[in-house]
Amino acid sequence: MSLLYPHRSKPFKGMAAFAAISEDTTPSQAAVLLLLGKQLRGGDAPLQARAAAVRRKGNVAAEPQSDFPVPRLRGVEGPIPFDESRARLTRLHGYVPRARAVAAADEARYTDAYRDCAQRLFDKPVAANAADLFALCLDHPKALARIAAAIASMPLTTRPEENLKVLVQGVKSADELERELAATGLARYAPAHPALRPFARAKRAPRVRGPRETLMLVHGTWATDQPWYQPGGDFHTLVKGLRNDLYDQPDFFRWSGGWNDGARDAGATSLKQWVESHSEQGLDLMGHSHGANVILKATTLGLRIGKAILLSCPVHVDKYFPNFANLSTPVRSVRVHADLVILADGGGQRFRHPDIRETVLPIWFDHSATHDPQVWQKHKVAQTIAL
Amino acid sequence: MKWGEAAAVFSAFGAWRVTGSARAGGVLARALASPDETNRTAAGILLVRGGARAVPLLRENLQQGVAVALSLRVLGDIGGPEAAALIEPYQRDPDPQVAAAARALFQR
Numbered sequence: 001m002s003l004l005y006p007h008r009s010k011p012f013k014g015m016a017a018f019a020a021i022s023e024d025t026t027p028s029q030a031a032v033l034l035l036l037g038k039q040l041r042g043g044d045a046p047l048q049a050r051a052a053a054v055r056r057k058g059n060v061a062a063e064p065q066s067d068f069p070v071p072r073l074r075g076v077e078g079p080i081p082f083d084e085s086r087a088r089l090t091r092l093h094g095y096v097p098r099a100r101a102v103a104a105a106d107e108a109r110y111t112d113a114y115r116d117c118a119q120r121l122f123d124k125p126v127a128a129n130a131a132d133l134f135a136l137c138l139d140h141p142k143a144l145a146r147i148a149a150a151i152a153s154m155p156l157t158t159r160p161e162e163n164l165k166v167l168v169q170g171v172k173s174a175d176e177l178e179r180e181l182a183a184t185g186l187a188r189y190a191p192a193h194p195a196l197r198p199f200a201r202a203k204r205a206p207r208v209r210g211p212r213e214t215l216m217l218v219h220g221t222w223a224t225d226q227p228w229y230q231p232g233g234d235f236h237t238l239v240k241g242l243r244n245d246l247y248d249q250p251d252f253f254r255w256s257g258g259w260n261d262g263a264r265d266a267g268a269t270s271l272k273q274w275v276e277s278h279s280e281q282g283l284d285l286m287g288h289s290h291g292a293n294v295i296l297k298a299t300t301l302g303l304r305i306g307k308a309i310l311l312s313c314p315v316h317v318d319k320y321f322p323n324f325a326n327l328s329t330p331v332r333s334v335r336v337h338a339d340l341v342i343l344a345d346g347g348g349q350r351f352r353h354p355d356i357r358e359t360v361l362p363i364w365f366d367h368s369a370t371h372d373p374q375v376w377q378k379h380k381v382a383q384t385i386a387l
Numbered sequence: 388m389k390w391g392e393a394a395a396v397f398s399a400f401g402a403w404r405v406t407g408s409a410r411a412g413g414v415l416a417r418a419l420a421s422p423d424e425t426n427r428t429a430a431g432i433l434l435v436r437g438g439a440r441a442v443p444l445l446r447e448n449l450q451q452g453v454a455v456a457l458s459l460r461v462l463g464d465i466g467g468p469e470a471a472a473l474i475e476p477y478q479r480d481p482d483p484q485v486a487a488a489a490r491a492l493f494q495r
Binding site: 077078079154155156157158159160189220221222223224225226256257258259260263289339340341343344345346365366367368 | 389390391393394395397398400423424425426427428429430431432433435436456457460461463464484488491
């Protein structure tokens with residue numbers, strides 16, 4: 001329960017929320033900011049799409065807009081330079097930024113600028129006006145509004161690192177509402193941030209007792225030289241702690257990493273040859289990105305493997321689909337929501353097959369999150385996929 | 388993950404694809420140097436999807452020493468004589484990672 005912000009049975013709606021700055025009005029201001037941020041992230045569509053993907057679209061309902069109306073933003077096309085917002089705040093509202101939160105003596109001047117800036121947004125709900133309000137909110141005297149603005153403005157800001165600073169500061173707040181809002185925002189945008197450790201209850205995944213069969217990691221597009229999958233790399237080290245049969249010799253498998261079908265086909269052929277030359281038939285394989293498709297392709301070329309674990313795999317079922325006769329089922333697929341690299345790639349975000357079990361982490365956009373050791377620990381990925 | 392950069396990459400691709408803006412293309416090409424894997428890979432894929440139009444942007448990266456190894460790999464995926472001519476000299480680059488990347492593209 002919040003010590004600073006009392007419960008209210010009715011929020012301040014619309015511009016009424018911005019008429020003054022107080023413990024009473026600030027939660028309503030924060031809600032407006034967060035709802036604007038939700039619009040910037042696509043509104044309810046992603047949630048509905050996720051529900052539809054599991055055939056539960058009808059089980060998700062949005063709150064009626066009339067309960068807490070928020071301007072519907074137009075002209076959202078990409079980031080808006082922070083410095084331009086600052087310049088408009090000075091030109092239109094006479095606001096001169098102070099260091100961090102405004103001093104008490106400046107509060108009256110800030111309140112006037114804040115109210116006028118909010119009015120400008122309600123009168124003309126365009127992205128630039130929202131960006132200006134977000135920029136102004138980062139100097140808000142109440143941490144709750146600063147935190148809400150930092151979360152909401154992530155899709156618009158050109159200075160995300162400044163927003164993260166606000167959130168990191170927020171997780172240290174003595175107030176539970178401020179602390180939890182900041183932690184939620186930080187978990188969304190920087191899930192591996194050390195400031196979140198006190199909030200994480202997840203323990204390190206238990207070690208597998210004794211060696212089973214060999215497990216090997218397969219890198220993805222243009223990642224041949226990346227250290228994470230190589231012996232000594234952070235993800236390799238994590239997985240080695242879970243499966244001590246993880247292959248760790250210097251001649252581990254590599255492929256060209258080219259972003260084209262030919263490179264992946266050559267990679268699959270090369271993987272089959274590698275396995276046969278090492279007498280490792282039946283090994284488990286874990287591949288990231290198109291490295292996962294190299295594994296799937298190899299099974300269609302006759303490679304017999306054990307488990308197949310796909311991390312952030314772009315779905316191209318016409319070209320890359322497992323030969324289920326050559327592997328043990330279910331295939332495990334781990335991914336995040338709306339993976340940006342898969343979006344760029346043009347592939348599908350998920351498989352839909354009874355023998356492919358999808359695990360969608362509560363993380364958005366980040367293609368590399370599925371080989372991030374901290375993500376694995378926090379979300380107990382090893383246990384989920386029965387590694 | 389660098390969220391502002393991710394948004395910049397995708398909006399730059401939109402602008403570059405529609406208008407051919409060199410400035411937007413430059414944003415995309417320079418993102419190959421991003422320390423963020425998601426943004427770097429997305430930018431590379433979007434450049435490959437742009438095909439031969441991306442070659443001048445990648446040539447500029449090479450001339451300025453920006454993300455040389457990845458720029459070569461992206462050029463390799465775009466393919467064609469112009470890309471090959473750009474890649475070829477880097478097989479003898481003093482940076483072993485760059486030279487290996489260039490040689491690997493000719494060995495495919």
